[in-house]
Amino acid sequence: MNRRNFLILTSSTMAAISMPLASSPLHWETLAAVQTHLFPSDVDSPGAKEINATGYLHFVLTNDPLEREFIEKGIIYLDKIGKYTAGKPFLDLSHKEREQLLRRFEMGTNGKRWIRKMLQYILEALLTDPIYGGNPKEIGWKWLEHQAGFPRPPINKRYHLL
Amino acid sequence: MSFDVCIVGSGAGGGPVALTLAKAGYSVLVLEKGPWFTEKDFFKDELACCLRTVFTPNLRDEPHVVEVENDKGGWTRHSTYNSSWNFWNGNCVGGSSNFMSGFFHRLKPVDFRLLSTFGPIEGANVVDWPISYDDLEPYYHKVEHEVGISGKVITHPYAEPRSPDFPYPPILEHPIATYIDETCEKMGLHAIPTPRAILPYPSLGRNGCTYNGYCGSYGCASGAKGSSRAALLTRAVATGRCEIRPNTMVSRLVNDQSGKVIAVEYYEQNGKQKRVEATIYVVACQAIETARLLLRSTGPCHKNGLGNGSGLVGQNLLFAGGGAGSVHLSYAKFDKDKIRNFGPFINRTLQDWYIIDDPSFGPRQKGGIIDFVHSHPNPVARASRQLQGTNGLIWGKALKDKLKAQFTEGTYIKIEAFCDWLPNSNCHITLDPEIKDKWGLAVARIRIGFHLRNLQVGWHLAAQGAEVLRQMGAEDVISFTSGAPPTNLVAGTCRFGHNPETSVLNVDCQAHEVDNLYVTDGSFMPTGGSVPYTWTIYANAFRVADRIVEKLGGEKH
Structure with a gap:
């Protein structure tokens, strides 16, 4: 596929894909792999796995149907492009191939918006209060020597309950 | 039931009027579009304060339309839904004063006399104020004590x-x-x-600052921050003469053949429309929404919007x-x-x-x-x-x-x-002819020329x-x-002055053309000065509240 066709595909077709959303499970395994690629674990620092980025994303999408739709369309489409260009689903790609695919995806307006959102939710999982499911045992705060404010939100005063 | 005074908006412009009038013995109703949070709802939670829409409306439901100048000298429009702009600053009892950092400065004498001190500036609508610093000084002083300024x-x-x-x-x-x-x-x-509208130690029935480093953008859990809610409305309600109705979206100020306001029409949270009557009506919804409400409140004597004979409602919008x-x-x-x-x-x-x-x-x-x-x-x-x-x-x-x-x-x-922020003819509010909010009301179109x-x-x-x-x-x-523009520092849109042809409000912030309508948020300011507006809004609202008490016949005892 040449660059032009790819851009057309990523910027316009993505919005047009429609899926039966209510019944289809999100592609959680693939989403988790994307998160790990965007925010890898290291010996001296937590990655997507340690900060529970996937669990946190699940919390966010459960409370926001429109966002769930956007993330779902994105992951389906990313996987589709991977199969089209490399002949394999995202999960079977090498690190280098994943990087290439995501960089290509970033070239489209919606693709960039989708990756930006994935990164945003990773940073939220890293640095928001552990009560939301990310940042377990304040692992993100500790890594970045961050001092939280007080009083901290109790379980019954999380933002979606206010 | 009819009230002596009905105030639309509960922020820095509404609080002083509610407290002054209730203390003087008058019945007051405050209509607030957002919910009523208290110290028990405020936590240092970045998601709640700043990353989700808890204290401001969802922009899917209530966007603004922004116009910015493009390279060709024209104006490019976009809805704030899905853009990085947000002109809502706190929709809840106490308004955006809940979320300030209490960074308080007074205006200085020169700010009331910009035109006569420095002369005109081409392309800017600079004017002198109809009052002087000396007129406002006693009220700046009053705010120091009523709100608590350190x-x-x-x-x-x-x-x-x-x-x-x-x-x-x-x-x-x-x-x-x-x-x-x-x-x-x-x-x-x-x-x-x-100077800060923050108490260093417990006083005025509130706690002192806990110095935990998260202040601006956050509601204050200790009560040290002098929001309109913590410092003024709580006391107004305690008089037994002030009622606050949260979650009420005012759709219109109904006006009749005499040109006066006869009722406020509003939506309850469940979508039901209600009406309430008062002797005096006060609007304090922050400059953009105040202008929007007046512009949509047309009537037999106010074809272009309530009190808008000058055509200046919505004009000369100020940021910082x-x-x-x-x-x-x-x-x-x-x-x-x-x-x-x-x-x-x-x-x-x-x-x-x-x-x-x-x-x-x-x-x-x-x-x-x-x-x-x-x-x-x-x-x-x-x-x-x-x-x-x-x-x-x-x-x-x-x-x-x-x-x-x-x-x-x-x-x-x-x-x-x-x-x-020099007032100019390319910085203003109009009603957007296309985009409506979730109640079907035209949203504000904001042109941002600087x-x-x-x-x-x-x-x-x-x-x-x-x-x-x-x-x-x-x-x-x-x-x-x-x-x-910093979207949290907003004023202008209903400038006050002596001449009804060149201003919306008179020296008492009463609409020139509507005997029972006052505006007490930052909308009255013809020029903004070079400090955040909140102290001046508080001070002026206390000044106007005294005029309203006089108009109603003085303190009741």
């Missing part, structure tokens, strides 16, 4: 005349303040402790002009234990350039103030700013390295410079502030200016 009077060339010292001493300060003081002294400048900058204090150079200390504000302001009298800059002209603050501590916001690289998004190990450096290798200090002078003065001030920090030993010093 500070310390320092003599300097541009200090405004004032009543005796602040009722509360300055709140505790960050050790960086000492470095700034030492540097300013060497440079012959006057660093002053920033200025510049900004940032510097890095590295732990390699500064004592880590001292500057990493986290909690209190740096709390230093410079007013040495309130008037710029420097031939190399230009003719003697109005300048502004410079404030030194920590970069906002919200960690997700700080981290998100690291995502954009020069060649696309940053992720993977590169992102992690950048985060580690940003958070752990030093402290970032911001310079904030404030100058007048005067070049804002940039010149903002640039100059930010550069002065940067020089102070450079002399102090800061690194990576950058300062800049921008025509983009």
